[in-house]
Amino acid sequence: MIQTIDLRGTRPTPASLLAAVPRALTDVATASDVAADLINDVRLRGEEALLDQAERLDHVRPAYVRVPLFHIEEALDGLDPSVRTAIEETIRRVRLASAAQVPAGVTTTISAGAVVTQRWQPVSRVGLYVPAGKAVYPSSVVMNVIPAQVAGVASLALASPAQSRFDGRVHPTILAVAGLLGIDEIYAMGGAGAIGALAYGVADIGLAPVQLVTGPGNVYVAAAKRLIRGQAGIDSEAGPTDILVIADDEADPLLVAADMVSQAEHDELAAAVLVTDSVSLARRVEARLTELAVSTTHSERVTIALGGTQSAIVLVDDLTVAAAFSNAFGPEHLEIQTQDPDAVLERIENAGAIFLGAHSPVSLGDYVAGSNHVLPTNGQSRFSSGLGAYTFLRPQQVVRYDRDALHAVAGHIVALAQAEALPAHGDAVTARFVDEA
Structure with missing residues (x-):
């Protein structure tokens, strides 16, 4: 079901490791023409374009693009109490971790009468994108909104696709979480058109342009974010998720397989990779993957993802090569399930978020760890970071002589x-x- 890449007996160079990295046969650039057409349509026709795109792509024509307050209030009233409790705890934890990401201002006296002050200034207006395709992501509302609020962003606009099963409304759980966080500027719009609307504004629905667009999405959202860069800033071109697990013979194969499946259920293009120096563990994990893929709720999706070119079990001679392979891969999520995870961590340079030990699964980070789950995908952790309060801040040097x-x-x-x-x-x-x- 899942391919094996055998690097044993070699001391691969950084270049050969990059060549060995499994990737999905997709490219953001291939979606650029479609994304550009959708963005230009919104710039030309405004609300009517957004309505037409929702009808064609989301299979529903919303009654409102700008979500009325009563939709938010009704969603809050209908929120499951257990979900509300879980969201409130997630909010508390993410707020704590995000507060630690705000750098302190520093004043340096160069000489008598010569002072340079480093200050951190938030952008004033941000557009937050929350996808709602194969799954619904109220947790992404928290992960987008909290760091922006902690950074001091004054104006937040949230966009999420209209849902046909909710008569063209934004998913009620997303609305409810936005309401809990005090967000009332919400738009029922999705995909590349929504990214263009946030960046350029749509006068006929009162949507003012934003300075920064954040949030995950599909390949068309990633392409749109690439296209609007320059008009507005972006966090990253977040696309299909990925997980890379470094494990040795001490790891529990069921836990490794379960974590790989947890990310594979997101999307057929999701990447799940195990890197190990243990042939025995590799075989046991592969057997567990086969079992779980059949029994899990999204079995077909998981099976396609695990069988894709982007997923693999990689055999290496030792954990030093495992860490080097991981650095070449640049995982969104890196799990280290080894006898001494800290020793492996010392060799890690590139990762969106890192999860140490058997009791720190990626699912923890997806929800209540306190860390942010909006992370760079498709190898972009090799040069960029995940979302945080710092994303919304700009360093400015103030010179006084x-x-x-x-x-x-x-x-x-x-x-x-x-x-x-x-x-x-x-x-x-x-x-x-x-x-x-």
């Missing part, structure tokens, strides 16, 4: 300006000391 401090470096500025053939730069400084000249 008095006359004496500027005078002390005036000669240096003039010398450098002349060296760069930009004499007016030097003149802007010497003009402040004309009386002395």
Whole structure:
């Protein structure tokens, strides 16, 4: 069912590891033309385009694109008490962890009268995207909203697709969680068109453009985020999920397989990878995967994901190579289930979130760990990070020099300006000391 990649007997180079990494046969670029058409349609026709796209892609024409308050109130009233309790605990934990992500401002005195202050300024308006395709993601509301609120973002707009089984409304659980968090600017719109609407605004529904768009989605959402970058910032091009487990012979094969299946149930393109130095464990995990794939609720989806080119059991000689392979893969979720997980952790450079030991499954991070589950996929953890309060903050340097401090470096500025053939730069400084000249 799942392929095996055997790297034993080799000391692979970083380049050969990258070549060995299993990936789905998809590319965000392939969805760009479709995404661009949807975005341009929204820019030209506004609300009517959003309604038409919902009817064609979500199979329902919502009565409202801008969600009325009574929809939120009704959703809150109907929220299952056990779900509400779980969401409130998730909110509490994510708020605690997010608060630790806000850097402190620092003031540095360079010399007498010369001060540079590093401050962190939140963007003022953010668009949050919450998908609702094969599953519903109220937890993603929490993961998007809480870090933005902690960072001090003043204006938040949330978009989620209209649901045909709820008569064109946004899924009621998503609405209810948004209501719990005090979000009342919500739009029933999904996919690439929603990303374009957030970035460029839609005047006829009162949607003002945002400065930053965050949140996961399918390949068309990822393509749209790539296209609007420059008009607005983005967190990352989050696409189908992935999990990589580094395990040795001490790991429980049932737990490893269960964690791989938990991510495979998201999407047929989800990646589930085990990297191990134990042939015995590999065989036992493969057997467990076969058992679980048949018995799990989303059996067909899981079977396709595990059998895809993006999933694999990778055999290596030792855990040093396992860590090197993981760094090349750049997992969204990395689990380390070994006898000494901290020793492996020391070799890890690239990962969206890391889960240590048998009792820290990815499912914990998806919900109530306190960490954020909006993470870079498709190897992007090699150069980017997951969502956090810092995503919504911009570092700004505030420079304050008095006359004496500027005078002390005036000669240096003039010398450098002349060296760069930009004499007016030097003149802007010497003009402040004309009386002395």
